[in-house]
Amino acid sequence: MEDVIREVMEGINAISKERGRVIDFKELLYGYYRVNPRLGVDYILDLLLVYKKYRGRKMIFPVRRHAYLQQAFGPLQLRRSPLVAHESSNRIHFVLPLSGRLAIFQRFMNNFQRVCVEPDENVRLVIVLYPTMENEDPSDEIKSIVLAFQRRIRGRKLQVELIERQEAFARAAALETGKSSCQLEDDCLLAFIDVDMVFTEKTLHHIRSHTIRGRQVYFPIVFSQFDPSFRAPLTYSVDSEIAVDVFEIDDDRGYWRFYGFGIVSVYRSDLERVGGMNTSIHGWGQEDVDLYDRTVAHADLAVFRAPDPALVHVFHPIACDGSKLTDKQKKMCIGTRAGTYASQQRLARYWIDNHSYAGE
Structure with a gap:
């Protein structure tokens, strides 16, 4: 969950210099996740953030936002599984x-x-x-x-x-x-x-x-x-x-x-x-x-x-x-x-x- 939130914040702040603002993560209020075996993991996160504007009129205030995310699985890979020793004629x-x-x-x-x-x-x-x-x-x-x-x-x-x-x-x-x-x-x-x-x-x-x-x-x-x-x-x-x-x-x-x-x-x-x-x-x-x-x-x-x-x-x-x-x-x-x-x-x-x- 920490990795997911870190990636979310990096995406939000990717162009923070151009906009003259930065958004910091404060805490996760609650969230849901589910695993789809074919696609990946879906998240709904309720985040408490801090909005900081440092260009022009400076201001700092808390912001609460929902984040809807999907962490996709990589492409399907086939590999040879190690054989498990068992007797086909075992009683x-x-x-x-x-x-x-x-x-x-x-x-x-x-x-x-x-x-x-x-x-x-x-x-x-x-x-x-x-x-x-x-x-x-x-x-x-x-x-x-x-x-x-x-x-x-x-x-x-x-x-x-x-x-x-x-x-x-x-x-x-x-x-x-x-x-x-x-x-x-x-x-x-x-x-x-x-x-x-x-x-x-x-x-x-x-x-x-x-x-x-x-x-x-x-x-x-x-x-x-x-x-x-x-x-x-x-x-x-x-x-x-x-x-x-x-x-x-x-x-x-x-x-x-x-x-x-x-x-x-x-x-x-x-x-x-x-x-x-x-x-x-x-x-x-x-x-x-x-x-x-x-x-x-x-x-x-x-x-x-x-x-x-x-x-x-x-x-x-x-x-x-x-x-x-x-x-x-x-x-x-x-x-x-x-x-x-x-x-x-x-x-x-x-x-x-x-x-x-x-x-x-």
Whole structure:
């Protein structure tokens, strides 16, 4: 800011001798600035100046002026980036917390079959299964699906494992359990995933490329679908198959989850450096924000954020049970549920189509 103000004053006083006056900077009262990645930095500065006239009738008085400035970036330059050492075939250890949701799990495994099993990717899927605490608990069906997968992939480098827990579901505890399933001497590449996600082989490349041991943690920005019933007259239904258009990205189908941090890839050693998962958090949400905040605050780790069109959160209804959530968790849950109804344009059209106005 001092450099900007100095350049401004030099420009103002460039012809001060010809005009017989000089203007001195006294103080910056307030200002605004914004960065445009394509153009530069824009400034609006409220400056208190001192006008000094030394030719003819001499006078000195304060002047307050607004300065509108743009500090332009230089021309774009391309340079070769140093290669980051990472193995293109480095094993990815997916950790999937799960409680119930049989059809959704079947859809996830269908996607996992296509992306990881058929090309025989070097991945390991750890499913941490919790009971639903309800009469019709589908845990036995889920275990049957996992057992069938294990039989099909026997003798291959790809692995699918199941860890059963007998307490109430807690995502942070499930992720910590999945992390601990790695051998202690194996600084494994962890990828925390949700059962509502579908992805492509590009996601595997992004995880391996953007997660750097001891330097960088990858928090991808996922595309989250809106309620499909706003786009079609059909009501929502759970389908174990993957929709053909699931990876079509536009503003009417969903939104980028810029404030969602639940999907993350990190090396085990780096997760332990920031203190691991906070297992005191139970219920919906907040454990991902807690991990993100601690990672951002760590002096030696950078956070990499980027939209991933190959990583889609498929819509599902959100239930915010106030009896099981803290006030902060409930507020976050209700906000997320409100954001998944539809786009602003679609909601406006819905309002116009379903409300009549007086005199019409």
